[in-house]
Amino acid sequence: xxxxxxxxxxxxRSIALQIISDEGxxxxxxxxxxxxxxISPRTIYIKYENKEDLLVKLFIEEVLGTYEKAVLENFNPxxxxxxxxxKLWLNTFNFLKNNKPAFSLIQYGKSSPLLNKAFQExxxxxxxxxxxxxxxxxxxxxxxxxxxxxxxVHRALLFSPIQDLVAEYFDHLNREQQxxxxxxxxxxxxxxxxxxxxxxxxx
Amino acid sequence: xxxxxxxxxxxxRSIALQIISDEGxxxxxxxxxxxxxxISPRTIYIKYENKEDLLVKLFIEEVLGTYEKAVLENFNPxxxxxxxxxKLWLNTFNFLKNNKPAFSLIQYGKSSPLLNKAFQExxxxxxxxxxxxxxxxxxxxxxxxxxxxxxxVHRALLFSPIQDLVAEYFDHLNREQQxxxxxxxxxxxxxxxxxxxxxxxxx
DNA sequence: TTCAAAAGTAAACAAACGTTTACTTACTTT
DNA sequence: AAAGTAAGTAAACGTTTGTTTACTTTTGAA
Numbered sequence: 086x087x088x089x090x091x092x093x094x095x096x097x098r099s100i101a102l103q104i105i106s107d108e109g110x111x112x113x114x115x116x117x118x119x120x121x122x123x124i125s126p127r128t129i130y131i132k133y134e135n136k137e138d139l140l141v142k143l144f145i146e147e148v149l150g151t152y153e154k155a156v157l158e159n160f161n162p163x164x165x166x167x168x169x170x171x172k173l174w175l176n177t178f179n180f181l182k183n184n185k186p187a188f189s190l191i192q193y194g195k196s197s198p199l200l201n202k203a204f205q206e207x208x209x210x211x212x213x214x215x216x217x218x219x220x221x222x223x224x225x226x227x228x229x230x231x232x233x234x235x236x237x238v239h240r241a242l243l244f245s246p247i248q249d250l251v252a253e254y255f256d257h258l259n260r261e262q263q264x265x266x267x268x269x270x271x272x273x274x275x276x277x278x279x280x281x282x283x284x285x286x287x288x
Numbered sequence: 289x290x291x292x293x294x295x296x297x298x299x300x301r302s303i304a305l306q307i308i309s310d311e312g313x314x315x316x317x318x319x320x321x322x323x324x325x326x327i328s329p330r331t332i333y334i335k336y337e338n339k340e341d342l343l344v345k346l347f348i349e350e351v352l353g354t355y356e357k358a359v360l361e362n363f364n365p366x367x368x369x370x371x372x373x374x375k376l377w378l379n380t381f382n383f384l385k386n387n388k389p390a391f392s393l394i395q396y397g398k399s400s401p402l403l404n405k406a407f408q409e410x411x412x413x414x415x416x417x418x419x420x421x422x423x424x425x426x427x428x429x430x431x432x433x434x435x436x437x438x439x440x441v442h443r444a445l446l447f448s449p450i451q452d453l454v455a456e457y458f459d460h461l462n463r464e465q466q467x468x469x470x471x472x473x474x475x476x477x478x479x480x481x482x483x484x485x486x487x488x489x490x491x
Numbered sequence: 492t493t494c495a496a497a498a499g500t501a502a503a504c505a506a507a508c509g510t511t512t513a514c515t516t517a518c519t520t521t
Numbered sequence: 522a523a524a525g526t527a528a529g530t531a532a533a534c535g536t537t538t539g540t541t542t543a544c545t546t547t548t549g550a551a
Contacts, residue, residue, distance in 0.1 A: 087518045087528045109400045111314040115509055125530045126510075136509065192399040195455060196392065197312045205459065234475070235467050237460075241452035242476055249444035252398060256408065257440075264438050272437075273445055280483020290498045290548040318539055328500045329540075339539065 094132055096122045098147050101139065102186035110140075110193050141203045148190045149204070153214050155180035162220035166230050167278055169221055174247050174274040175267065181251045188251060231281045242281060246273055297335055299325045301350050304342065305389035313343075313396050344406040347397055351390045352407070356417050358383035365423035369433050370481055372424055377450050377477040378470065384454045391454060434484050445484055449476055 100122045104113045115136055119126040133139040156176045160169060181188045194200040208214060219236060222243075226233045234242075250273060254265040303325045307316045318339055322329040336342040359379045363372060384391045397403040411417060422439060425446075429436045437445075453476060457468040 087516075087526075089528070093529085107401065109402060111400065114507075116507075125532095127512095127531085128529055130510070131528065189399065196395040196399045197314065198310065199312060201459075205462075232475075232479075234472075237456045237467065238453065238472060238476065241449045241456060242479055245448040245452035246444045249448035250441065253440045253444060256404075259408075264440065269437075269441060272435075273441065276435075276445055276483045278483075280479045280481075290496075290546080292498070296499090317537075319537075328502095330501085330542095331499055333540070334498065 089132070093122070093124055093128060097124070097129055097132065097139075098143055099186075101143055102147070102190060105193065106186040106189035110190075110197060115139075137199060140199065144190055144194055144200050145203060145207050148187045149194075149207075149214060151184075152180065152187060152191065156215070157217055160217065160221075162217045162224060164221070166225045166282070167275075170243065170278055171271060171274050173218065173244070174270055177244075177247050178251060178254075178267065178270050181248075182254055185255060188255070191248075192252070230283060232283060239281075243277060246277060292335070296325070296327060296331060300327070300332055300335065300342075301346055302389075304346055305350070305393060308396065309389040309392035313393075313400060318342075340402060343402065347393055347403050348406060348410050351393045352397075352410075352417060354387075355383065355390060355394065359418070360420055363420065363424075365420045365427060367424070369428045369485070370478075373446065373481055374474060374477050376421065376447070377473055380447075380450050381454060381457075381470065381473050384451075385457055388458060391458070394451075395455070433486060435486060442484075446480060449480060 097118065101113060101118050104118060104121065115126050115129055119129060129139065133142065156173060158176055160172045160176065162169075164172065181191075190200075194204055213219065222231070222236065222239050225231045231239075247270065250265055250270060257264050300321065304316060304321050307321060307324065318329050318332055322332060332342065336345065359376060361379055363375045363379065365372075367375065384394075393403075397407055416422065425434070425439065425442050428434045434442075450473065453468055453473060460467050
């Protein structure tokens with residue numbers, strides 16, 4: 086039998102991300118996608134059940150999968166807190182700033198009920214994304230370095246600023262400014278570390 | 289001549305927000321909106337030029353307008369840093385947790401190119417939203433209490449965690465949990481304050 | 492009380508939507 | 522080399538889209 090053309094599958098995914106990033110999720114249609122990828126609409130349905138299936142797989146597999154891998158590169162849960170945080174922040178920054186389409190869909194994941202629901206189901210069903218970070222934080226809670234807060238609260242405190250900074254990086258790009266640099270990222274990371282770290286020997 | 293029925297205008301806006309919040313921006317159509325509001329599609333076009341105009345006005349006027357007012361209530365730029373921050377965080381939390389549709393569209397503002405562009409144009413054309421916060425931060429930079437960073441960077445460090453915490457509040461609601469309370473918000477606010485505050489007399 | 496005029500409605504427009512049908516192509520297996 | 526089968530295409534399906542046309546209703550002012 087004739088084998089699947091993996092190039093076409095990759096084209097579907099990358100062009101779908103491109104359209105979402107440039108025109109918005111609300112402006113992605115199957116026919117527009119097929120035309121942009123130079124294939125028949127039917128071909129998309131060989132690889133995906135329907136539009137929702139395409140979007141969910143794009144989000145969970147293509148985007149969150151590679152995102153997680155990039156963020157956790159050269160990171161391990163046994164690192165000391167400051168080094169670990171800086172590694173995670175720089176990995177996040179360097180991956181996302183070169184992958185605007187991925188960043189765009191991640192943002193939609195916080196907006197769209199469909200993607201948000203898919204993310205939570207995935208997270209519950211088969212162990213959460215970014216579980217090494219979970220372990221990392223637990224270690225430092227146990228060591229008394231950071232306060233014992235729910236994991237979601239840790240995440241909001243420690244990682245929401247870096248995601249906002251990436252959004253600002255792209256906004257500034259549009260206006261041909263360059264304010265958000267690796268140096269700024271590291272400064273911000275240190276501020277966040279200072280905030281969360283217990284000051285056992287002060288006062 | 290016959291006057292506009294303001295109730296219908298309000299119905300259009302609130303029902304549009306409802307649909308966006310429940311089904312997503314990508315599932316809002318003019319016909320669905322008209323049917324849900326018990327009016328003719330044509331009526332929407334009396335009040336708005338087209339769908340984009342409706343979305344932009346919904347976002348900028350209805351949502352960001354009321355959001356700004358709520359966040360700045362009983363706040364003024366002359367407050368001391370800690371009190372001001374806590375006021376802003378609690379105002380944000382208490383407004384958004386009771387206004388999921390507003391929160392949803394604010395999230396879409398970070399995803400959708402249309403809304404994101406509209407926000408930036410509005411911000412440039414006629415003075416930024418939340419300018420009292422701008423003044424507030426400038427004051428405390430001048431006093432040497434917090435480091436002199438670009439305003440966007442301040443915003444990412446000081447306010448992105450509270451928005452993430454609101455998102456988590458809604459996620460937990462769906463699972464009938466109640467982790468994000470005013471008390472948690474204040475704890476987190478203090479952590480953020482501690483991080484950004486210059487320690488002039490230590491070390 | 493009449494009446495211009497905007498508000499509002501019901502129905503329809505072409506275009507685009509997600510998806511499928513009927514068919515052809517390309518490749519593996521025998 | 523022939524057969525068999527999934528991949529892939531072109532064209533079309535019925536529906537829904539954003540928007541408009543043609544008409545009716547409601548109102549404040551004359």
